[in-house]
Amino acid sequence: MEAYRPGDAAVVGVGESEYYKHGGSPRSEFRLCLDAALAAARDAGIDPHDIDGLATYANDRTPPARLAAVLGLREWKWCGVEGGGGGGGGGGAVQQAALAVASGVAKCVLVYHAVAQGQGRRRGTAIPRRPGDSFWVPYGLRTASHLYALRVQRFFHETGISPTTQRAVAMASYHHAQKNPRAVMNGRPLTVEQYEESRWIAEPFRLYDCCLESDGAAAVIVMRGEAAEEGQQPPVYILSAVHGSGYRSGGIIEGVLDAQRFATADFASLADRAFSGAGVTPADVDAAQIYENFTGGVVMSIVELGFCTPDEASDFIVESNLIAQGGRLPLNTSGGNLAEAYVHGMEMHPEAVRQLRGTSHNQVDGAKVVLTASAPMVAPTGVVLYGSKEALG
Amino acid sequence: MTKFYLPEGLADPLKDGFGLGDEYWDAARDEKLVVQRCAECRGWQWAPECVCTRCYSDNLVFEQVRPAGTLYAFTRIWHPVEAGLSESLPYIVAVVQLDDVPAVQMIGNLLIDPVTEPTIGEACTAVFEHHADFTLVQWQPTTGA
Numbered sequence: 001m002e003a004y005r006p007g008d009a010a011v012v013g014v015g016e017s018e019y020y021k022h023g024g025s026p027r028s029e030f031r032l033c034l035d036a037a038l039a040a041a042r043d044a045g046i047d048p049h050d051i052d053g054l055a056t057y058a059n060d061r062t063p064p065a066r067l068a069a070v071l072g073l074r075e076w077k078w079c080g081v082e083g084g085g086g087g088g089g090g091g092g093a094v095q096q097a098a099l100a101v102a103s104g105v106a107k108c109v110l111v112y113h114a115v116a117q118g119q120g121r122r123r124g125t126a127i128p129r130r131p132g133d134s135f136w137v138p139y140g141l142r143t144a145s146h147l148y149a150l151r152v153q154r155f156f157h158e159t160g161i162s163p164t165t166q167r168a169v170a171m172a173s174y175h176h177a178q179k180n181p182r183a184v185m186n187g188r189p190l191t192v193e194q195y196e197e198s199r200w201i202a203e204p205f206r207l208y209d210c211c212l213e214s215d216g217a218a219a220v221i222v223m224r225g226e227a228a229e230e231g232q233q234p235p236v237y238i239l240s241a242v243h244g245s246g247y248r249s250g251g252i253i254e255g256v257l258d259a260q261r262f263a264t265a266d267f268a269s270l271a272d273r274a275f276s277g278a279g280v281t282p283a284d285v286d287a288a289q290i291y292e293n294f295t296g297g298v299v300m301s302i303v304e305l306g307f308c309t310p311d312e313a314s315d316f317i318v319e320s321n322l323i324a325q326g327g328r329l330p331l332n333t334s335g336g337n338l339a340e341a342y343v344h345g346m347e348m349h350p351e352a353v354r355q356l357r358g359t360s361h362n363q364v365d366g367a368k369v370v371l372t373a374s375a376p377m378v379a380p381t382g383v384v385l386y387g388s389k390e391a392l393g
Numbered sequence: 394m395t396k397f398y399l400p401e402g403l404a405d406p407l408k409d410g411f412g413l414g415d416e417y418w419d420a421a422r423d424e425k426l427v428v429q430r431c432a433e434c435r436g437w438q439w440a441p442e443c444v445c446t447r448c449y450s451d452n453l454v455f456e457q458v459r460p461a462g463t464l465y466a467f468t469r470i471w472h473p474v475e476a477g478l479s480e481s482l483p484y485i486v487a488v489v490q491l492d493d494v495p496a497v498q499m500i501g502n503l504l505i506d507p508v509t510e511p512t513i514g515e516a517c518t519a520v521f522e523h524h525a526d527f528t529l530v531q532w533q534p535t536t537g538a
Binding site: 124125126129131132133134135136137138139140141142143145146149150151153154157199200201202203204248252255256257258259260262263 | 398399404405406407408409410413414437438439440441442446465466467468469470471472474475478481483484486488496497498499500501502513529
């Protein structure tokens with residue numbers, strides 16, 4: 001992103017709908033989306049009519065034109081729909097918004113995602129058939145947990161990292177959810193015993209290694225960095241936003257059964273671009289919001305994003321290191337996909353922004369740089385580094 | 394074990410309608426294992442694609458390989474994602490690295506007692522599971538390996 005400089009774009013507002021367990025929402029998926037959009041506009045102190053761009057991802061079912069019509073966008077200048085990365089697309093949608101405002105194509109872009117699994121396909125059920133899937137589907141490889149379990153199992157084999165690191169990731173998310181009243185799992189703490197006694201889904205994933213199935217929506221509003229300084233909230237800058245994947249990394253679901261790198265979350269190349277673009281290093285990151293499709297994918301991501309080496313991982317990825325209260329890498333400080341709500345990682349972007357405003361329910365003291373990583377093992381995926389005014393230097 | 398590892402009719406192979414991979418299914422019917430190869434640049438690829446992923450040629454052939462490999466990765470699945478799988482739990486899905494084409498990670502079921510712990514790296518041999526309309530290539534630990 002040579003053309004994009006840290007701080008060219010910033011988040012001026014964040015918002016969410018109420019979050020529910022799948023099937024729990026009394027409101028339609030579209031209404032949840034509107035709730036998040038209007039909350040973000042209120043938070044930003046802007047008139048929704050002034051939004052002039054929309055960005056979304058993960059096959060969002062909210063038609064952009066309906067959203068534009070209901071919000072009454074006076075002049076709709078830009079629409080970016082991230083293509084096909086599922087939960088990998090959150091960072092991509094933020095990147096599109098950042099580039100749109102930085103280039104001047106639009107001034108005020110709403111990035112949104114709504115998913116009410118109670119009103120559509122539950123993601124834990126079998127993936128609909130697609131052409132070319134006959135080389136894996138007849139063997140019972142039917143859903144995301146199955147496909148990604150294979151990669152994570154091989155990752156643990158190759159690296160020697162302890163699979164119990166997965167438990168630390170789950171425990172951190174549930175820990176943070178207990179202090180976050182938005183979280184679906186608020187009031188439902190997780191103990192080590194509960195985790196260890198939970199049933200297998202697809203080894204090495206137990207129940208608590210898998211993301212929730214939720215009804216909810218989240219949104220952020222992106223404007224130029226200078227414009228954000230006039231806003232009603234402290235500006236939170238987009239230091240860098242990268243999106244993409246490595247060579248033939250689509251995985252089994254894209255028919256890649258000859259991957260050169262099988263046991264990867266596919267963050268190695270993105271991490272270099274994200275950190276060099278932002279002018280920071282992993283050591284500068286005060287908190288990380290890393291998409292938990294499955295906890296093992298987060299373990300892969302922590303290593304590939306450079307927070308520790310594979311040799312250090314079994315000692316580094318422990319609950320005490322991953323919590324906001326004194327941890328070295330506070331992780332998923334809202335509860336994330338495991339315990340706040342599964343909005344395909346969109347819910348992690350408002351949380352990153354709150355950390356930099358100093359208003360998280362699990363505030364990391366003096367946070368200046370927060371990383372968000374979209375879905376591990378998914379192509380394309382994304383990394384966004386957010387920073388406070390101080391981080392801009 | 395029943396005649397088939399997983400119940401028939403749940404997720405049978407689907408033809409793509411344009412012939413992609415038909416040679417593989419025909420070979421499996423004859424108990425032969427084949428892998429797609431580019432006749433121009435000689436690169437192997439799997440799963441079958443409509444062009445060579447290296448040189449984009451559509452002059453692609455299927456070459457016979459030995460039905461032998463090693464266990465590269467596996468998962469033992471305990472949660473039924475569709476009702477018809479409930480009777481088959483747990484079941485093991487394996488990724489097998491072919492001896493003749495190590496770049497290929499072929500998917501199949503590992504035909505062992507599902508409570509036995511598979512060992513990554515162990516030698517496997519293909520087993521042909523004949524259904525009425527198709528044949529699945531399955532894997533079992535190589536005897537005497």
